Amino acid sequence: MTRDERRMTVSRGVCALGIDVGSTTVKIVAVDAGGDLAWHFLEQADPRVEDQVARLLDRARKETSQTSEVWDVPLVATGYGRKLVRQAGRQVTEITCHARGVYRELAHGGTLVDIGGQDSKVIGISPKGDVVDFSMNDKCAAGTGRFLENTASRMGVPLDRMGQVALAASDEVSISSTCTVFAESEVISLIAHGVAVESILRGLHRSLIRRIVAMIRTVGLVPPLMLSGGVVQNQAIPRMLEQETGEKVVLPSYPQLMGAYGAALIALEMRV
Numbered sequence: 001m002t003r004d005e006r007r008m009t010v011s012r013g014v015c016a017l018g019i020d021v022g023s024t025t026v027k028i029v030a031v032d033a034g035g036d037l038a039w040h041f042l043e044q045a046d047p048r049v050e051d052q053v054a055r056l057l058d059r060a061r062k063e064t065s066q067t068s069e070v071w072d073v074p075l076v077a078t079g080y081g082r083k084l085v086r087q088a089g090r091q092v093t094e095i096t097c098h099a100r101g102v103y104r105e106l107a108h109g110g111t112l113v114d115i116g117g118q119d120s121k122v123i124g125i126s127p128k129g130d131v132v133d134f135s136m137n138d139k140c141a142a143g144t145g146r147f148l149e150n151t152a153s154r155m156g157v158p159l160d161r162m163g164q165v166a167l168a169a170s171d172e173v174s175i176s177s178t179c180t181v182f183a184e185s186e187v188i189s190l191i192a193h194g195v196a197v198e199s200i201l202r203g204l205h206r207s208l209i210r211r212i213v214a215m216i217r218t219v220g221l222v223p224p225l226m227l228s229g230g231v232v233q234n235q236a237i238p239r240m241l242e243q244e245t246g247e248k249v250v251l252p253s254y255p256q257l258m259g260a261y262g263a264a265l266i267a268l269e270m271r272v
């Protein structure tokens, strides 16, 4: 199994499925009758979405021990490519699905920040779990995983070490470029001038965090501050977000799966 493929096998009966076709990764989650996460799988997004979805559904059927050829487990699709999932009974926005997944696990309202590969969202969730407000950035890569990924790869730092390296820096360089493409050039120039990789990385994280904080302000921060999406697995993100906001940050157990999990919970309600 590669780093980009993660799964968990189960023995509990699968009653509903959710699939999150993101711009960077595709996540599929199965839940049992009680709505607990029973199985999941994640892999990098393939541009041939329909083929990938068919393959993942087949895998879900086989790995959750569904032997019947007729498999009528309800399916809800979310994410950027949700409209291409013709097998889904419903297509639901990522905002609703992330809120649903996180609310089910953390059981309280607050402000949820989802940072994905190519977009980021701030979602206000009421004490009863309803989405009360949101803000979304899908136009500019600077507040997304892509921003860190591109620049870190320029410095030869692997994705899963970026946060650790940034946190280890003793100082921080201010990155003035507000666009990913210009930031990459700025990083190359800083490296050429002998600036330490850790300090540049810390500055890049700061830049991303400040963009997220600006989005949080447009929605209004109602504590607790909760996080979802693949980027929050980078340990510097929660830490620096706490520093910038002064609020404690709460994470669900599987932040990157929250969209697919929320979709599966909605699918569970579709059962007759």
Ligand code: ADP
Pocket (backbone or CB within 6 Å): 021, 022, 023, 024, 025, 026, 079, 115, 116, 117, 118, 119, 145, 146, 149, 159, 160, 161, 162, 229, 230, 231, 232, 233, 234, 235, 256
């Ligand atoms: P999407 O739903 O938009 O496809 P995801 O929520 O799956 O995005 O997040 C994908 C992003 O998560 C990638 O851009 C990658 O940079 C980031 N990511 C995933 N795992 C890690 C990790 N361990 N450390 C840092 N970043 C990570």
